[in-house]
Amino acid sequence: MLAFLLRRILSAIPLLLGISVLVFLLLAVAPGDFLDVARSQPDIPAEYIQQMEDKFALGEPWYTRYVTWLGNALQGDLGRSWIYKIPVTDLLWQRIPATLLLSALSILFALSVAIPLGVLAAVYKDSLFDRISALLAYAALSVPEFFLALLAVMFAARTGWFPTGGLTSVEHEFLPFWARIGDYAHHLVLPTIVLGMGSVANYMRIMRANFLDYVREDFVTTARAKGVPEGRVMFVHVLRVAINPLVSASGFILATLLSGSILVENVMNYPGLGQLIFQALMRQDQFVVVAAVLMGCIMLMAGNLVADLLLAWFDPRIRLEKN
């Protein structure tokens, strides 16, 4: 177990190095830098700009800057945001919890809707319910997230039932504790549904297919033969084994959530990692981009790792260490 963990973590290192080099290279190839805005303003003295250029070694080639950055990063210093004027680590601490919260809620929402729907669709295979849910799953997989987000914002604006964006209301700071939680929840409803919609469909299709696979297994026949009630066979015996693939699918689903959150966070003005990456890229806030992309990838890898561990825990037949 420990060896497995160690191997996975070690194999992540070259990947992360590669990604950071790639991002540095891409940003170096892109025209201009974060000082472009300052340079175009006549009231900012040239000495100041010169000073900034020296400080961030803008004149140096990208690989020199990369090595400097890497040295600092290994000591826990990811640099400063040129736009927000605070250390990148602080910025990430503000944004990551929001994105993690949204992703976790979306997966939770997806699982809690998809498992019952998938099981019912499998139990009542070829019924009207099965067909309708298959059609809806298709639709959910085909609708672009940002379009869904636009529809949600329009829905919120027209009905006034939900806020049209953000994570907190204006008066959030002055609310008592429980009202604050409620305020968060109120803001999270629409983004969670929008982001989780595609995953619901994904999970549901996997759930249904697996359930149908296991229904034909011998242990089901055995259970029926010894007189276990049909409901118990379906929802206890079969469900427990059929749920496994959902766990391993979660890693893949987390990846789509992270990608999708860039769009959803931008449309719904949600203060998460996706919005940060997009804005930082647009404004050439180099260190923020590198750190945020790396964080996204680390979250993804961690998610995959957790999925693998959970799978081994759920299903004792799976051995993580080969040989």
Next chain:
Amino acid sequence: MLRYIIRELLRHRLGLICLIILTVLYAATILSQFLAPYLPTDQDLKHAYHPPTKIVLQDWWPHVQVYERVDPSAARYEPVAGETVPLRFFAPGEEYSFLGLFPTNTHLFGVDEPHRVYLLGSDATGRDVFSRLLYGAQVSLSIGFIGILVTMSLGFAVGSAAGYFGRYVDFLAMRLVEFVIAIPSLYLLIALRGALAEYFDPEQMYLLIVLILSLIGWAGAARIIRGMALSLRERPFVLAAEVMGQKSGRILMRHFLPNLASYLLVAATLSIPVYILAEASLSFLGLGIQEPGTSWGLMLKQAQELKVFTLGLWWLLTPGAAIFVTVITFNMLGDVLRDIVDPRHQMGED
């Protein structure tokens, strides 16, 4: 094989429906200049945010309802009672070249100036959403085809080479594939766009998007093709070809490609919607197609305004519906094709 697939497809009810929908969509795209009453850039500031015009039947001829702007600030229009203009078929309009064959100025329908017909309303500068939708389809619908052409070739080249040659080629190719797959695709998309934009004019943005999408999309296909190539390598006909001294390039083209063709066909159909969505996402973020060009994603970006949401100007969101219909049709067609090519794959069927 191809003939068999087509025959089965035409016999399959769902497959036939999908084919018909796609044929209509692509026909409309090819004929967009003829079908659209206006140019996509044709502005009319007096008719900003115009709702879809009603078509009424009068004297056995369709007439277009005339509207009056009641409140310019809130974009409110009221129909003027009893005032209509006749809809003209094959009406004269802007000059264009019909299918690139001959110049003409005939459009399928239109109304006499200064009135305007807005089948799907107008946007912030009074441009006809219906016309823009048709012109936007030229970008949105073609990008998928060109994208898969490039990615499937790349994926086949890398995947079959890795599977066939094995050893260090395989090792290098697969590490590269893993690397590309490990990065959330939209992050990579945006970063590549930022880096490469300098080398392309705004008009060439279409090309750039295809390039970026291809750079990302080949990895998934390559990995699966590698797996299939691994098993093909051991098959007698490949071994025989090797013994007879055929060059590896020829073996890949003559023996691997035909055997992977049906997989490639299914994978291509299923990845077209991925490209359509990616283009829409990029354009939606303002990183794709630029004005004065138009695409469905760009139209949705321009619809992202408080006014649109609070006033409920639903017709500005129709490009989203268009994307949805296209994507769902391609997905269904891909699934039908997979069932035909590989009947064992039918999920959960007996």
